[in-house]
Amino acid sequence: MFFICGMSQGKKLLDYTRTVICSLCGGYGRYQVFMTYSYFSVFFIPIIKWNRHYYVQMSCCNTVYELDGEKGKKLSRREPVEIEERDLTLVQSGQRSAEWNKRQCSHCGYETAEDFEYCPKCGQRF
Numbered sequence: 001m002f003f004i005c006g007m008s009q010g011k012k013l014l015d016y017t018r019t020v021i022c023s024l025c026g027g028y029g030r031y032q033v034f035m036t037y038s039y040f041s042v043f044f045i046p047i048i049k050w051n052r053h054y055y056v057q058m059s060c061c062n063t064v065y066e067l068d069g070e071k072g073k074k075l076s077r078r079e080p081v082e083i084e085e086r087d088l089t090l091v092q093s094g095q096r097s098a099e100w101n102k103r104q105c106s107h108c109g110y111e112t113a114e115d116f117e118y119c120p121k122c123g124q125r126f
Contacts, residue, residue: 029060062094
């Protein structure tokens, strides 16, 4: 008799919609809440889940915060929850689109989104 079992990690998007002004980039963004977890499966059916963490990702700049565990559990049970800034812990600072990150050479006016130390057009230092 053979048993097919294994351990893996999963990610589940939770239903939460709220538009906010991002405290990092200052743009309008939406909280995208998700849960990550580890699980044990038998015949590709998850049996046991553990190591649950809840995260919030900003849609404007892709900054990732860890959400308070109690609020995350309530969200996963579909209970009404209001996420506030004090419930979030910064995990990874994000970046806006290339339009936002453009740099302009003060000597020749060349614009680029790349992280050059010198201007590729005139050779002056940015």
